[in-house]
Amino acid sequence: MSRLSDFDEVRHDWTRLGERDPLWAVYVAPGKRGGRWDVDQFLAKGRADVGAAMAWLDELGLLRRWGRVLDFGCGAGRLSQALAEYADAVVGVDVSVPMLDAARRLDRTGGACRFLLNDAPDLRRFDDASFDLVYSELVLQHLPAPIIDTYLAEFMRVLRPDGIAVLQCVTSPLWTIKGAIWRFAPGWLVRLGQRVILRYPAPMRMTAVDPDHLRAVVTAKGGEVVDTRDHDDPAAHWRSTRYVIRRIG
Numbered sequence: 463m464s465r466l467s468d469f470d471e472v473r474h475d476w477t478r479l480g481e482r483d484p485l486w487a488v489y490v491a492p493g494k495r496g497g498r499w500d501v502d503q504f505l506a507k508g509r510a511d512v513g514a515a516m517a518w519l520d521e522l523g524l525l526r527r528w529g530r531v532l533d534f535g536c537g538a539g540r541l542s543q544a545l546a547e548y549a550d551a552v553v554g555v556d557v558s559v560p561m562l563d564a565a566r567r568l569d570r571t572g573g574a575c576r577f578l579l580n581d582a583p584d585l586r587r588f589d590d591a592s593f594d595l596v597y598s599e600l601v602l603q604h605l606p607a608p609i610i611d612t613y614l615a616e617f618m619r620v621l622r623p624d625g626i627a628v629l630q631c632v633t634s635p636l637w638t639i640k641g642a643i644w645r646f647a648p649g650w651l652v653r654l655g656q657r658v659i660l661r662y663p664a665p666m667r668m669t670a671v672d673p674d675h676l677r678a679v680v681t682a683k684g685g686e687v688v689d690t691r692d693h694d695d696p697a698a699h700w701r702s703t704r705y706v707i708r709r710i711g
């Protein structure tokens with residue numbers, strides 16, 4: 463049998479993670495494994511995360527009310543539902559069928575969110591300039607580098623002029639023991655450890671993106687980075703960078 467492509471491997475892994483324990487796979491936190499996330503707490507975390515992002519946009523003088531929003535890698539809809547409070551319509555896309563099943567099952571927005579399968583390494587199912595806001599958190603970090611670049615370019619394409627993207631990527635592992643493993647161990651060994659020692663249903667790969675690289679990719683595709691914020695996540699052992707990007711009109 464031929465080796466799976468990187469994209470197929472990601473789809474396969476996230477399908478398995480979604481089948482086994484979708485809320486834990488979306489947000490890995492102590493004590494939440496094995497279906498132990500309380501749904502109200504899970505959704506409240508999404509509201510807090512999106513609320514912080516909207517406050518940031520407010521500080522930057524950017525719109526806080528949106529028409530059509532794309533939640534890329536929506537998982538169980540944690541952020542999509544929160545985004546619906548600031549938007550007319552939210553489209554959540556994901557590569558994992560069981561994640562989308564969970565999103566539909568948990569949806570309390572009364573039709574403001576639509577959850578769609580996108581099992582392509584691009585966003586060709588969406589027209590140019592068809593979204594006002596693209597939002598993505600805890601997703602790009604799990605993809606191989608060339609696929610991240612393709613989606614970044616696609617985000618710029620599907621945004622209307624002056625539309626905004628709010629994106630999160632991981633930047634580098636922290637200087638903790640687990641961070642050092644991420645930094646120095648080969649990817650295949652980390653994935654093996656996740657399967658055999660941590661007993662993950664499937665591996666969760668991590669890919670760092672250099673902020674200068676991201677800036678170059680979005681600039682080449684007609685975007686500009688308006689602001690960034692770094693955040694050290696000791697639980698994940700990674701530093702993240704969050705980006706506000708404007709599609710130039």
Ligand SMILES: C[S@@+](CC[C@H](N)C(=O)[O-])C[C@H]1O[C@@H](n2cnc3c(N)ncnc32)[C@H](O)[C@@H]1O
Binds near residue numbers: 476488537561582
């Ligand atoms: C850690 S979860 C985060 C979900 C959601 N963004 C949140 O923060 O609640 C990562 C999600 O990205 C999805 N994903 C992974 N690769 C993807 C791709 N190429 N296209 C769309 N979704 C993808 C996974 O299936 C999973 O639901």
